Amino acid sequence: MLIEIFVAPEGCPSCGQAGRLVRNVASDYAGVEVRDIHVTDAVERVIEYGVFATPFLVIDGLVEFIGMPRESELRRRLEAR
Numbered sequence: 001m002l003i004e005i006f007v008a009p010e011g012c013p014s015c016g017q018a019g020r021l022v023r024n025v026a027s028d029y030a031g032v033e034v035r036d037i038h039v040t041d042a043v044e045r046v047i048e049y050g051v052f053a054t055p056f057l058v059i060d061g062l063v064e065f066i067g068m069p070r071e072s073e074l075r076r077r078l079e080a081r
Helices: 011-024 043-049 072-081
Strands: 001-007 033-038 054-059 062-066
Touching: 001 011, 001 043, 011 033, 011 072, 054 072, 062 072
Parallel strands: 001 033
Antiparallel strands: 001 054, 054 062
């Protein structure tokens, strides 16, 4: 499973917080890879997803969260896969 965290390149506080949370949660699940994607490096994908706020999380190609996810909801969605 691939989790992509789309972040602002300037290092917004919410982006860093989301990255820490996602990595912490992902470490509890085998086979989960986490990548940070700077929105300016993936403009076409950002437009394709239609999300213009950071952070946002894409899991296996689907937008799952816009903004900071709640840990319980992130775990629920990972376990559902």
